[in-house]
Amino acid sequence: MSDKYDVIVIGGGPGGYVAAIRAAQLGYKTACIEKRINKQGKPALGGTCLNVGCIPSKALLDSSWKYHEAESAFADHGIKVGKLDMDVKAMQERKDKVVLQLTGGVASLFQANKVTWLQGSGQLKANKQVVFTPNEDGEEQTLEADNVILAAGSVPVEIPPAEVDQKIIVDSTGALEFDSVPKKLGVIGAGIIGLELGSVWSRLGSEVTVLEAVDTFLPAVDKQISKEAQKLFTKQGLDIKLGARVTASKKNKNSVRVTYTDKDGEHEETFDRLIVAVGRRPYTEGLLSQDAGVTLDERNFIYVDNQCRTDVPGVYAIGDLVRGPALAHKAIEEGVMVAEVIAGEHTQVNYDAVPGVIYTHPEVAWVGKTEEEVKESGEPYKVGAVPFAANGRALAAGEPAGLVKFVVDEKTDRVLGMHVLGPQASELIQQGVVAMEFGASIEDLQLMVFGHPSLSETVHEAALAADYKAIHVAQRRRKK
C-alpha cells in the first residue's frame, strides 16, 4: 500500500513539528515521522530540545538556581531558612513532568491540526519517496510526497579519549539524569551546553572543572562580555581551564581519571563524573538512501540554499541538519519558512538577527555583530555599554552583575549588534532583535520611553551611552 501526502516531515523536533503544524495550517495533508522513545518508554514528539535539551536543562537550571539563592542570597534579604535540604530525585521528577507536559502538548497540537504522526523512522529515497519503518511490529511502507522536509536534527559529538557510557562518562543527555550530586565533576567543553550543565551541578554542590581545548573563552561572544562572564562564572565556582586538551581517560568503578595537556604540560585529574559537551553534529544516519540525490557539504550538513531547498526539487532540510547556528528558534523559523515556501509564499529567515542565549545566571545573550567583528570590517563604529550596577531594578533584585552593550554603525547610526550579560538577558535581547529587524538607529532607541524601574532601562542607557548621553553613569569620551 502506498500512502500519498502533500508534505512529509522526517523528524518531530522544533524544526520538524513546527513545519508540520504550519503545513497543516496551510491546508496540506501532512505526516510527521518521529522515532523517539522517551525515558518512560513511550513514543515522544519534541525532539532533542523538548526531551533532552532546552527544556529539561532549563528546568534543572531554574531548580538549582532557587536552591543556590536560598543557600547564598536569601540572607541578604533578611530571610533565614535554617537548614536547607536538597532532593535531587524530586528535582528530576519535576523536570520530567515539565517535559511530559510539553511533549504531550505537541501531540495534541498534531491532533488539533490533523497532522499524522507516524511513529518510527523515515528514509528519503529517489523521487520524493519516503520509506517508513514503524517502531513496533508492522511493515515497512513506502510513502509518496509532493514535498519532503528533512528535520532529523543533531546528536552529541563523541571524542575518542572519553568514550560515553552514560554512567561515569556522560553526554548532555546523561548529565540531565544524575540521581545524586557528583562530588567532583569534569566537563569537557566550555560552550553553551557545558556551561549550563556545569552550572546546574555546581549550584547543587559539585566541585566543577571545565576543560576547554580552545584558548579563548566563548570565542563567538563579544569580548567585553565574555571576559566579564568568565570572571563571574569562575567566582561562582566553575574552574574553567582554557587551552586544555583532553588526551585520555581511564575509568574505575566509580570515577574517571582524565589526562589533559595545556601550555604547562600534562596533567591528570580524577572526577566522579565526566560530561562530554564538545559540540553537536548533524544526524544523517539512515536518513538518505543512496539514490536520494541530496548533497552533503564537507562537514556533513545537508546542503541547502537560503530558503532551505536541497538539490532535489521539493525536498527541503532545516534545523541542526543544515548550516547556521544549532538553535531551536533557528530550526523553528526555518520550519515555518519552508512550509510557507511550499505554499508559494516569499517567507525568509533573517539569519543576521538570530539571538543566542546561554542560560547561566546571570544569563548571556547576543544578537548581530560583536565589536571585534565590526572592528575587523574596518567600518567606523561606536559602542554604548552600561552596567546593571547602575540600574535600580537590578539592585532591588540583588542582581547587579553584568552589562548591556550596543555596537553601532558610526555613519548610519544603525544598530549592528546587542550584547547582554545580566539578569533576564534572554528576554532583554529580544529588544535588540526587534530593533535590528526594523533597521533601527541607536537614536530610535534613545528616543523611546522605558518603564521605570525595569531592567530594560539598562538597554535604554546603553543606547544613550553610544552618544555619551547616558544619564545614570558618568561617561568619559573615548579618544579615537
Added chain:
Amino acid sequence: DGDAQAGPAARKLMSEHGLSAGDVKGTGRDGRITKEDVEKALANRQEK
C-alpha cells in the same frame, strides 16, 4: 542592503511583488519603508 531599511512584513511584501527598496517611497523615520508604504506603492502600480 537597502531592504533592511524596511521591517520584516514590508520586506516580505516587497519580495512577493518583486519590488526592491528603491521602488518604494519610505515614509517612516529617515525614509524607512513601512508595510503601508509598500501597499500604497502596489495600489499606485495597479492604477497605472
